[in-house]
Amino acid sequence: MKISRADIIPTVALPSLVSAAALIADMQYGSHAVAVEFIAALAAGKLSFVSFAKKWSPTLSWGAGAAAVAFTQAAITGGVGGGPAFYSWLVSVALAAAARGAYLHHTRHDEIKMDMEQVKLQTALIRQQMAHHQLVQKATPEPAKTGPNLTGRTVEETKLRTVVHELFQAELLGCTVERTRTGWTAVLDLPVNLDRAKLRTAWDKVASGMGVAGEFMLEDGALTNQLVAKFIDGDPLTVVIPYERTSGARFTDPILLGVDRFLNQVWLDMAYNHTLAAGSSKFGKSTLVRSAAVQLADRPDVVLYGMDLKPGAPELTPMLPILQDLATTPEQAHALLDWLQEELAERGEILAKYGDQEWDPQKHGRPAMWIIQDELAELIRQGDGGEWKKTPASKKQESLLALMRFAAMHFLSATQQPSRKVFGGTTDARGNYANRLSTRMNDADHRRFIFGNTPGWEPGKLDQPGKFLLQSPMHQRPAPYKGMWLTGDEFRSEVARIGATTVRAPVGKRLILPTAGATNQDKVRAALTKYGNMTRRELEQATTLGEKQVLDAARALRPEIERCEDTQTWRLVPVGAWEAQAIAGR
Numbered sequence: 001m002k003i004s005r006a007d008i009i010p011t012v013a014l015p016s017l018v019s020a021a022a023l024i025a026d027m028q029y030g031s032h033a034v035a036v037e038f039i040a041a042l043a044a045g046k047l048s049f050v051s052f053a054k055k056w057s058p059t060l061s062w063g064a065g066a067a068a069v070a071f072t073q074a075a076i077t078g079g080v081g082g083g084p085a086f087y088s089w090l091v092s093v094a095l096a097a098a099a100r101g102a103y104l105h106h107t108r109h110d111e112i113k114m115d116m117e118q119v120k121l122q123t124a125l126i127r128q129q130m131a132h133h134q135l136v137q138k139a140t141p142e143p144a145k146t147g148p149n150l151t152g153r154t155v156e157e158t159k160l161r162t163v164v165h166e167l168f169q170a171e172l173l174g175c176t177v178e179r180t181r182t183g184w185t186a187v188l189d190l191p192v193n194l195d196r197a198k199l200r201t202a203w204d205k206v207a208s209g210m211g212v213a214g215e216f217m218l219e220d221g222a223l224t225n226q227l228v229a230k231f232i233d234g235d236p237l238t239v240v241i242p243y244e245r246t247s248g249a250r251f252t253d254p255i256l257l258g259v260d261r262f263l264n265q266v267w268l269d270m271a272y273n274h275t276l277a278a279g280s281s282k283f284g285k286s287t288l289v290r291s292a293a294v295q296l297a298d299r300p301d302v303v304l305y306g307m308d309l310k311p312g313a314p315e316l317t318p319m320l321p322i323l324q325d326l327a328t329t330p331e332q333a334h335a336l337l338d339w340l341q342e343e344l345a346e347r348g349e350i351l352a353k354y355g356d357q358e359w360d361p362q363k364h365g366r367p368a369m370w371i372i373q374d375e376l377a378e379l380i381r382q383g384d385g386g387e388w389k390k391t392p393a394s395k396k397q398e399s400l401l402a403l404m405r406f407a408a409m410h411f412l413s414a415t416q417q418p419s420r421k422v423f424g425g426t427t428d429a430r431g432n433y434a435n436r437l438s439t440r441m442n443d444a445d446h447r448r449f450i451f452g453n454t455p456g457w458e459p460g461k462l463d464q465p466g467k468f469l470l471q472s473p474m475h476q477r478p479a480p481y482k483g484m485w486l487t488g489d490e491f492r493s494e495v496a497r498i499g500a501t502t503v504r505a506p507v508g509k510r511l512i513l514p515t516a517g518a519t520n521q522d523k524v525r526a527a528l529t530k531y532g533n534m535t536r537r538e539l540e541q542a543t544t545l546g547e548k549q550v551l552d553a554a555r556a557l558r559p560e561i562e563r564c565e566d567t568q569t570w571r572l573v574p575v576g577a578w579e580a581q582a583i584a585g586r
């Protein structure tokens, strides 16, 4: 605490003034003045005491205290006269100085307290500002890096970014990598200095730069600057794909063939298109045809016919329970082709009546139809020469192929030798068969006949049974697929299951193929064998015999056949499956 001039003047001057005033007042008023000074001193002292006790303002308290001292001194000065007045002045100076000092100290303490409060406030403010700064820093993203952004979220992304940067000095704008069951797929967003064509052309370099073992498939992305790279790790098609029963309810539902290299299912739309299955022996062609046939037979609006001219019809005989009829000789094959021609003409008339373009079994009343042909080359070899030279089977087949589709009548033809000769001299199969699939097949002419000259279609490269290539309106890429593996047991049990409920087409709307050198009895027996039980009228229609001929043949066949008077039908005896084979709706 420093003593300033401002402190000295009042401390010394005030007692001096008070002493002088007290002496003058005493000279003038004597003991009255002293009494007044004394009372004033008591009052000021009292006020000072109260204000200190009640913590009134320090100025008032100290001021009243000072007044009490001043009046006391005046009272003493006036009361004791000139001599001792000096001592009383001295005492009051000392008291004033002490009071002043105490006041200053007190005031000074308050100042310090205020200073400390201020410092505290300032510290709090600074802390708040620091917290605010930290928050702002956290919320603000890091400033963009200068250099290329090559660090991806996955190893593949980082590699792709790095290789693309090394090869093209370009930085991918985006690179989303997703795992698939057989590898991964990356969607690349290309920058302006790298277009899709450039990247496609140099993809081999990208692939070798990535150092991964497997195959890439490149596709255009949804945006013009996007390229999709699908990586297939190893060969996913080495696995066996078990047969899976499908639940198609209409002939237009696609059938399941197998899987692609991403193990996604591959479906084929067979309605209103013919299908050709080619392939060398022992590479799974028959398995594909069988699995297609059982799926088609399982639909209520489909009927199947068969044509297998190999000796003993080894491929299609096991399918008999799900076939309406099976042609195994050239005569039967011609009869079937002729009947198809008639059926086609009838369907054409029905469609014309309705004014419709395409056959719909639900609307037009007859089922969709597939004629399953095994080894087409045999049909041509046996059905084109001799007595059929003028009306060769290949010509009939060709004309039906061109016209039948709209009537929901389809061929599913299998061959080991797809060639011009087999198809009546046409240069390739593509005009006749919209769906073409092939298992392994080495012959270059055969390959061209099936898939044309477009590069990439190489059935010779298919290295395992069951793998196949497929070209159809929906399948335009030469990607290998793997067919479902339908074992012999599974095939037999599917045929038995479906065969037990296969509804035969109404007699007259289905064919009874001629039996070679047949007598009337043979014809009646063949009709009853194929169709279970029949009325006399139906037997006439089915065998193209007259009423008397049918009755004579039936009588001669007794007891091999018998008549059921309730239903007025004939049947073979004994026939365990008589009821099962009963023609629905009759």
Ligand SMILES: Nc1ncnc2c1ncn2[C@@H]1O[C@H](COP(=O)(O)OP(=O)(O)OP(=O)(O)O)[C@@H](O)[C@H]1O
Pocket (backbone or CB within 6 Å): 240, 241, 279, 280, 281, 282, 283, 284, 285, 286, 287, 288, 439, 465, 466, 467, 482, 483, 484, 485, 486
């Ligand atoms: N989808 C498949 N998955 C695994 N193996 C299959 C598959 N299809 C066929 N195979 C194997 O190939 C063998 C031959 O199959 P399939 O009989 O279907 O061939 P193919 O080409 O029709 O022969 P062929 O013309 O002599 O009848 C089968 O016994 C089986 O071992």
